[in-house]
Amino acid sequence: xxxxxxxxxxxxxxxxxxxxxxxxxxxxxxxxxxxxxxxxxxxxxxxxxxxxxxxxxxxxxxxxxxxxxxxxxxxxxxxxxxxxxxxxxxxxxxxxxxxxxxxxxxxxxxxxxxxxxxxxxxxxxxxxxxxxxxxxxxxxxxxxxxxxxxxxxxxxxxxxxxxxxxxxxxxxxxxxxxxxxxxxxxxxxxxxxxxxxxxxxxxxxxxxxxxxxxxxxxxxxxxxxxxxxxxxxxxxxxxxxxxxxxxxxxxxxxxxxxxxxxxxxxxxxxxxxxxxxxxxxxxxxxxxxxxxxxxxxxxxxxxxxxxxxxxxxxxxxxxxxxxxxxxxxxxxxxxxxxxxxxxxxxxxxxxxxxxxxxxxxxxxxxxxxxxxxxxxxxxxxxxxxxxxxxxxxxxxxxxxxxxxxxxxxxxxxxxxxxxxxxxxxxxxxxxxxxxxxxxxxxxxxxxxxxxxxxxxxxxxxxxxxxxxxxxxxxxxxxxxxxxxxxxxxxxxxxxxxxxxxxxxxxxxxxxxxxxxxxxxxx
Numbered sequence: 001x002x003x004x005x006x007x008x009x010x011x012x013x014x015x016x017x018x019x020x021x022x023x024x025x026x027x028x029x030x031x032x033x034x035x036x037x038x039x040x041x042x043x044x045x046x047x048x049x050x051x052x053x054x055x056x057x058x059x060x061x062x063x064x065x066x067x068x069x070x071x072x073x074x075x076x077x078x079x080x081x082x083x084x085x086x087x088x089x090x091x092x093x094x095x096x097x098x099x100x101x102x103x104x105x106x107x108x109x110x111x112x113x114x115x116x117x118x119x120x121x122x123x124x125x126x127x128x129x130x131x132x133x134x135x136x137x138x139x140x141x142x143x144x145x146x147x148x149x150x151x152x153x154x155x156x157x158x159x160x161x162x163x164x165x166x167x168x169x170x171x172x173x174x175x176x177x178x179x180x181x182x183x184x185x186x187x188x189x190x191x192x193x194x195x196x197x198x199x200x201x202x203x204x205x206x207x208x209x210x211x212x213x214x215x216x217x218x219x220x221x222x223x224x225x226x227x228x229x230x231x232x233x234x235x236x237x238x239x240x241x242x243x244x245x246x247x248x249x250x251x252x253x254x255x256x257x258x259x260x261x262x263x264x265x266x267x268x269x270x271x272x273x274x275x276x277x278x279x280x281x282x283x284x285x286x287x288x289x290x291x292x293x294x295x296x297x298x299x300x301x302x303x304x305x306x307x308x309x310x311x312x313x314x315x316x317x318x319x320x321x322x323x324x325x326x327x328x329x330x331x332x333x334x335x336x337x338x339x340x341x342x343x344x345x346x347x348x349x350x351x352x353x354x355x356x357x358x359x360x361x362x363x364x365x366x367x368x369x370x371x372x373x374x375x376x377x378x379x380x381x382x383x384x385x386x387x388x389x390x391x392x393x394x395x396x397x398x399x400x401x402x403x404x405x406x407x408x409x410x411x412x413x414x415x416x417x418x419x420x421x422x423x424x425x426x427x428x429x430x431x432x433x434x435x436x437x438x439x440x441x442x443x444x445x446x447x448x449x450x451x452x453x454x455x456x457x458x459x460x461x462x463x464x465x466x467x468x469x470x471x472x473x474x475x476x477x478x479x480x481x482x483x484x485x486x487x488x489x490x491x492x493x494x495x496x497x498x499x500x501x502x503x504x505x506x507x508x509x510x511x512x513x514x515x516x517x518x519x520x521x522x
Contacts, residue, residue, distance in 0.1 A: 002082040002132055004065040005089035005125070006035025009046040013053050015086065033058040034082065036065045066096055066124055067104030071132075078109050081134045088143035089125040091182070096121035106131075113161040114154060122148035123158045130167060130191060138193040146173065146187045149261035160259040163203070163251055167191045170204040170236055173263035175212035177222045185209060187263065190236070199239060203254060206235050206246045207267035219360055219375070244269040276507030281500055288497040295490045302483045316468035324472045329423065330465035332432060333396070336389040336422035337461060338415070341382040348386070352377035355414040356388075359399035362420070365408035367488055369437060371397060378415060388415045391422040394429035396437055398422075401458040404451045405444035409433050421464055428474055434481035439469055 003012050012033045019028045033055065037043040043062045050058050061070035071080040098115035101107050101124060110131040116124045122144055129140045148155055149171065162168060170190040177183045192199075211228040215221035224232075235246040247267040257265055316326055329335065341348040355374040365371055383390055390413055391397070398407040401419045416422060425432040440447065450467065451457035472480070511517035 001031065001084045001086065002034040002071065002080075003087050004036050004069070004085070004128060004132065005087045006037045006046055006060065007039075007042055007088075009033075009035055009049050009058075009060070011086050011088060012058070013049065013055065015084075016053070016055055029057065031057060034060075034071055034080075036061045036063060036070050038062070038064050064104075066101065066121060066128060069105065069110075069128070069132075078106050079128075079132050081132055081138065083134055083137045084139050084141075085129045085133050086141045087125065087129060089122075091122065091145035091186075092119065092147070093121040093125075094119055096124050113165075114158040116158070117154050120145075120148065120151075120155070123155055126162070126189070126191075127158070130162075130193075133191070133193055135193050140189075140191040142189050142191075143174075143186055144189060146185045149187055149189075149263070156259055159261060160255075162191075163254055163259055163261075166195065166200055166251065167193065168203050168261075169195055169199060170206065171261050171263055172206040172232060172236075173209050173267075175209050175222050175224070177220060178212070178224065180221070183220070189261075201251050202248050203251065203261075204236065204239050204246060204248050205261075205263045205266040206232060207244070207263050207269060208232050209263075210269065273510050274503075274506070276503055276510065278504065278507050278511070281504045281507060285497055285500045285504065288493050288500065292490060292493050292497070295486060295493070298486055299483075299490065302486070317470055320470045321472070324470045326468055327471045328465065329467045329469060331426075332436065332469065332471070333423035333425055335461060335465050336391055336395075336424060338417045338420045338422065339386065339388050340417050341378055341386045341388055345382075348379055348382035349376065350379070352379045352382070354378050354380070354383060354390070355410075355412070357397050357408075357414060357416040357420060359402060359406060359417075359419045362397065362399050362406040362408050363403075365406065367491055369409055369434075369485070369488060370411045371408035371414065372411075374414070383415070389422060390415055391424055392429075394425060394433040396423040396433055396440070398440065398464075400451075400460075400464065401453075402456045404457055404459045405440070405447045407437060407440060409437055421459075421461065428477075431474060431478045431481060434485065435477040436469065438481065438484050 001012065001015055003009070006012060012035055016028060016031060016033065019031050033050075035046065035058070037046055037060070040062055043060060047060055050060070059071075063070050069079050072078065073080050095118060096116060097118040101111055101115055104110075110128050111124065112131075113123075113127055116122070126140075126142055126144070129142060130138075133140050149159075168189065169192045170188075172188040172190075174186045174188065176185040178186065208224075208228070208231075211224065211231060212222040213225050213228075215223050235242055238246075239248060241247050244267060249266045253266075254261070320326070343349065354377055355371070356376050356378045357371060357374045358376075361371070361374045378388065382388060391410065393410055393412055395410045395414070396407055397410060397414070397416050397420050399405060399419060400421050423436070447459055447464075447467065448457065450463045451459040508517075512519065
């Protein structure tokens with residue numbers, strides 16, 4: 001087995017592990033691994049990685065694979081050939097146009113289908129891998145940029161020749177956000193020098209773009225679960241049509257599509273349309289409208305009651321009524337710090353029921369005011385055995401780093417990490433939480449200005465505790481909070497009504513554009 005872009009040897013190690021787990025260690029001794037890596041430091045790390053995994057049947061070399069392949073046949077007249085060739089080469093690697101590739105070794109043997117443009121060497125990698133596969137048993141699997149499946153120009157010309165040679169067996173569209181360095185979806189192409197008779201003249205397309213789960217630790221990433229991988233592998237083994245998820249396509253049809261390998265041209269899951277009750281949806285829209293009319297009257301009343309007053313500036317707050325006192329956060333709230341129970345202790349996290357908020361969770365609160373689900377929860381064992389703080393209902397949790405100033409109010413007891421602080425009201429929690437939630441939200445820029453840090457800004461506990469805030473009478477705080485929550489309720493109803501109108505429109509499109517319902521003419 002050979003990886004021409006081996007990097008730290010992750011793919012080779014995974015292949016070795018697969019053989020050990022499925023066929024035993026004795027069979028794994030018959031597996032010989034080869035890899036080439038251009039970066040000397042990465043190559044050294046890869047050697048260490050093999051040693052750590054106790055893999056001995058391995059031959060690693062350094063150098064630019066596309067120009068100077070290190071593994072050659074016995075007489076040195078061409079590249080060595082292998083049973084299996086796998087790689088995740090650099091996507092869209094530039095600088096390997098025709099004149100450059102022709103400076104390398106064995107370029108006629110390795111690039112028989114054409115030369116890539118300067119902007120992307122994707123199909124140069126594919127051709128080198130095909131040349132490195134044995135003529136009788138050779139199989140190639142490459143993880144590649146999705147764009148190379150359908151780009152035109154020189155890449156289209158290369159695709160056409162490879163497809164006409166009937167070397168391509170399967171194309172798998174992967175979900176987006178699987179890779180740390182790009183959110184773009186990748187693809188897997190599988191080639192075979194000698195296809196089984198029943199697969200000749202055909203290509204299997206698998207649309208696995210929806211086969212993923214959110215990464216448990218990195219919010220911006222997705223992962224393929226074991227179940228997802230098994231589903232994809234089963235579709236490849238069966239090589240049959242599967243309700244849009246997998247589709248076997250004759251080469252002639254690919255030719256009709258100008259040799260595009262765009263998976264969504266051939267395999268697209270059947271869309272399940274929601275059966276929308278038009279009468280019920282319209283009734284919901286009318287009810288929401290009636291509720292908003294009531295709120296409108298309430299808001300008009302509030303606006304009539306709002307009067308003017310004399311303002312002053314005390315140096316801490318630019319302008320406030322003269323009869324409002326100035327206090328600091330620490331005078332009104334007890335400020336709690338957050339922490340993270342050890343992630344190495346599984347019992348602190350598995351089946352946890354206690355909310356554990358992070359700045360990322362708070363970014364989803366927005367106009368909802370109150371916190372809801374947290375991405376992770378901790379257990380009572382974590383609460384009892386670590387220094388994590390449990391705060392009560394009506395606590396303001398505020399993000400104090402990356403970013404500063406996102407916040408929400410707890411609806412139940414909760415915990416949070418070190419990127420947040422908890423503001424527990426000393427008195428009148430139901431009023432103070434809402435009033436100061438809005439005040440801090442409206443003064444987020446001032447909080448950011450009190451933050452410091454070179455890599456990312458952080459608001460220290462001392463700077464938060466000393467943050468000056470106005471303190472009206474409790475009755476005025478309550479009335480202000482009521483007015484603002486009424487406005488938020490109106491915004492919420494408007495969002496619900498907009499969503500209902502969109503459902504009504506979708507339902508009408510589903511019915512009218514399919515003839516399920518007919519319009520009356522005349």
